[in-house]
Amino acid sequence: MSALRNGAVALGLLLVLLTFATMQPADPGGTSAAQPAQRHTSTPAKPTPAPAATTSGTAGAAPGEIRFTGAPQPNPAALRRFYAQQVEWTRCADDRDFDCARVAVPVDHERPSGATIAIALRRLPATSEHPRGTLFVNPGGPGGSGTDFVREPDLFGDDLRAAWDIVGFDPRGIGDSAGFDCLTDEELDAMYAADPTPASAQGMEFLEEAAAARAASCLQRGGALAAKMGSEAVAADLDILREAVGDERLNYYGVSYGTLIGAIYADRFTSRVGLMVLDSAVSPDGLDTASVTQRDVDANARHWGTEFDALFADFVEECGDRCPLGTDPGSAGAALVALLDSLEAVPLPTDFDSLPQVTEGWAVTAIGEGLLDPASWPYLVDALEAAIEGDGTELAWFAMVAVGRDVDGSYPGATFGKSHLPVTCADWPARTWAELTPSRAVLEEHPLFGRIQPPLPSECAGWTGTMRSNLLVGAEPATPILVIGNEDDPVTPIEDTEYLAEMLVGSRLVTVDAARHGAYAMGNACVDEVVEDYLARGLAPRDGLGCPAD
Template sequence: MLTVLRRGAVAAGVLAVLIAFATMGPADEAGTVGAKPAQRHTTSPGVRPTSTAVASATGTNGSDGEIRFTATPEPNPAALERFYAQRVAWKRCTDDRQFDCARVTVPLDHADPAGETIALALRRLPSTSDRPRGTLFVNPGGPGGSGTDFVREPDLFGDDLLAAWDLVGFDPRGIGDSTPVECLTDEELDAMYAADPTPQSAQGRQLLEEAAAERAEGCLRRGGALAARMGTEAVVADLDILREAVGDERLNYYGVSYGTLIGAIYADHFTSRVGLMVLDSAVSPDALDSSTVTQRDVDANARHWGAEFDALFADFVEECGKRCVLGDTPEEAEAAIIGLLDALESVPLPTDFESLPQVTEGWAVTAIGEGLLDPTSWPYLVDALEAAIDDGDGTELAWFAMVAVGRDVDGSYPGSTYGKSHLPVTCADWPVRTWAELTPSSAIFEEHPLFARIQAPLPSECAGWKGQLRTNLLVGAEPATPILVIGNKHDPVTPIEDTEYLAEMLVGSRLVTVDATGHGAYAMGNACVNEVVEDYLARSLAPRDGTECPAT
């Protein structure tokens, strides 16, 4: 139903936007959010330069030529020799025999290789050819998405790619079928989604802050050493062990959304081991703090995001069509939804679900926020809103919200959902920043009233986090291989500015943008970008930097 679910990112939408809202810098005069990008294709500070491996001759089909690997990778870490000595023992999966399954052991703490270990789950779709090029690891994002589920959707990948590679999805540490982390309970997640997202009183805001702090403390208490070591730097160290376990000299990888951060940090930590890598719809890799944030900066940022939200909502109403049940204009539809949310703040709507008998304002905001980010779900969202507004029935809205967050009808949340797994990853990767300490002025929210209810900034989830933190908060690399970075110009979840910025930080990368809406550029119906990705992965052809794909 939802694109983010189809791609495995599972309910990352609204929360991803909120994280971005809290961690980005101010909008510049042109409306671009974030730090100023570095000059393209020059060595970034602190990045290790390596020898080039790209043919300089211009190739056909808009490529810069065939990628050739010439540099010798650095040796594996000697201290982890026993883990790197493993070889994957594939067996047919018991639930679907067209796939192979396996588990690989990694250290819980890479700095203590003699200590406790955990297991990572892998699922392989063997190549359709007799002589595959090797393994292509894939990650669907999140954090919390299951790679072993993602690889079960082979229709997402073109025939040439399926012939060229064994596709391998892995569940990162603590997620899915890997050694699980005990972080948030089902009851805590229900309470988090149900809570009033827009408290009007100081007491209400304090309750939100206290609940967030209790969730973080409870996650570490229940999850112990694993919850404290779920950050992406640990994930990429695991991934390098997986690379060696399948017998590949270099990592070949496709990652979308949060999966781009995995790829970027891998390139930063294991630069000489980068093979062919596609990073699709990027999150900004940097997490530097700024002690000079002003109220003006925060207001400029909020105004930018408010305008972006209003434009998306206008598209939603236009798609709804003339004589839309919510109203003929964005203003009328906005007033109808605001009226619903304001009423739900005091009187929830009944539903037919025993495990979720009422839809609160929080649940409605979750449904609307997630639904707006995925145009393919808009007809279902309109139906759900119509039933809630006209009939006083919250059943369809509750169903929509449950699908969005990966909640089962019985009230349980699988281990491979954003809600279940994101907290220890987010808190390790994105330390609490000065941006989170300031709230946009009330005038901004008055200018964008629906935005104020759907995407209002919430208290930091990570205040008081005691687990490990990312060591390198400014990510960049100059690998020998040109990394392919792609994204849609009108992505409502991960803005194109973040994709462009990531390309700046990965020296020698190839940036390809698509004049399209939606989250995720590859395998979403655009023939141009599909050809670029498959030429790159199946034929080692690097596209020209700055390639732009039309909408169709």
Template structure:
């Protein structure tokens, strides 16, 4: 899926906006509810684990490698290494907290290096912050498929095709992409699914010396946490699943819901934009939305100017990525206004830079392996259609509710139609007997719509929903003091809020 379910984009987006403006964090809000203590969950080990060989790796951070089986069904067979990083607790240590930013495909090691913004001072005082790159990601036996210039070409394919020739180009591009994955990473492809990563996470918990798992997962990281809970319910201490994914949905159902989520987020942006003098649009939200759709249609024929200096043409695919990126974080909305103002004058440079943030393309033209890992994990985790005609039908149907994002997101899963290994889905998740699990949903989250959080909380036997009346992707540490307080009390003191508690809108 080309619009990744990841909170890691937020960290990169923060760097983008800070570099442009020096903008800081928002002020918080107030609110909350009483809670009940969790039962049957120990506080964890007070002694750091000795199962890993830690070495200094910059500042106060320590790094290590964890050996795990390539195939968990063959525990004595070939091993691969998982890259791990930790920031030791600053106070009276309870144990470790594992964190994952989502994706799938985002680096948990890089995410942990931002621990001071990812977690509150209070949580960092009581826990070693531990990040890891899941198998196939970053520094953990990464999946690789294409060199940078071919990834540029793949990401430039017209993913809202309106002719047989454009559909053929998409099919051929997807097949080339899959062939590259098979050629460069064939041995890994059957073993990078979420079930495998959850089993690795349990081995990491054991190596860290924690009796039970304390975990913060955002976006796709909620799916990883939920699968862990289902596999190992008795080993759950406290899981926060923020920006939840609904594992009960089929891939195309998930894509359709996500596309509508981005449309809702775009309309929220437009409503805010139209109230400012700097807005390049006039009239109503509907008319502004229609103008953007028309802008994309025109760019499909006459790409916008690219002043970055590379060879990419700023057509519809790059523009959709660039529009989506600031919708992850309300603080980035001013840059989307700026990007639209430029685009309406024929300049796509800012949209292109924003697109690069989302797909982790570097200024030198190289990529992290986020895109390739995202595809590999998604394709093995779920049962996608095996014909392009099924994607074409879904894309047409998506136009009704998501005219801007629908076709792009639907066609983004096409490589999975040609994937060379059999999928291994883990659809039903209820985690019977697990300690209370906190599921946090943001009402206007573009990438993981709020209805997914409600569904996941209902599916989990011990799920507890926290409702944030907010914008952007994920809620914890996004400016809501209400959400932050509820999450911190749960992680540190195992105080579980009332199911369905609502945190008010900021401002």
């Protein structure tokens, strides 16, 4: 889910809504939660030397120094001309502190003689004279720009800056890598404004037709590239990039949806895995559960409804006497439901020419996203207070920030909203979970949950592009992958991070007592030191390590 830390409120809501809407285990999760980053102000003290045990061969659970053994698999012969490239860095025209380059990849890796595109790279050069190599980074989304992500150099500790050339890349079809507008500004506005809880079958049919039309128009605009934007293709591109920078193995930090790219790479290019950190993971399991029943769907909905109610109760408790909805979670929830129901009939006026009214859909976007980000709660309180008084301006502003919309009505190209659809639809085939919706009784038990995260039609209905070929991703690399996550992550549940660690045999799982999305560089000194020991010094932590709260 989202460039993770681009200074705006997360773009993760839409994908989270879709996850809850289909009531399937949260496998597509992971948009970015765009939080302001906690900056590194000093280098952690050098740790006590680890035990002499090596982690080469099958990775064990003990801490120790990572040593690479064995020869990596050869490069694919059919792609020889792409693997023969050597990256040519030049100073970036827009920022002389960085180097820029482009590397050609095939649009279709199965047809390497066909069309090609250029993948855009941006390098933050190492501060030492003799770096270990290149550390590729990906911010998630899908749709986040890696070339923008790497421009936040303070996200990376001093030891990482010294050890690595840090390189961000825009995945195929995103940003400067032949990026295109999968959805237009007008389509996005219509999607966010639409009634998310239609009372009639005709209203639900309208949502289904609109979703299918968006998928079709995206494929038409993007052509062959739009049909080939899945994470398997991105992982194959990444291996070409690895060779182009001259590294024998891939060293990688991926967060949120970027963890799926890393996991797929590890599955496909296992012998090429170097030092890899997967932060706040998306479960890679895309297998269907054909035996799912209505009881299963209802049980899952009750679970998420209970979780959502607890989150809303925390919000009410935090705002206290300032809460315009009241101080009791039950009555506050009922008041918010009443506000949303009123917006379905009479939208609120705003001061924005490009968004003159706040509909129920826009309000759901703002409130749902705001609740996921405790740092934004004071602003959400102000927006709700103004809305109750009849002014939708602050709620409209909140919603626009949440989805990356400018006040002039435009959306940047490399964002989740504009770019995620062809990746999401390629990575996650339709599942039986999506065919069933929670029973009315369950939604009535959790009425606010039913308004903020309602059942919605699949956005990938009628998808005709490429589908992921391996729906059960796993690997057993010779060296341990570091998998980290927060115990109360509101976007990608810790269960997904734990599951990914199980699927990557020999990995080291480190959890943090925190309730945010993204573990590294978010202010927890313990996990920051673990990541920097791993990447800068090649020291693997003990498996199952838990980091206390900040």
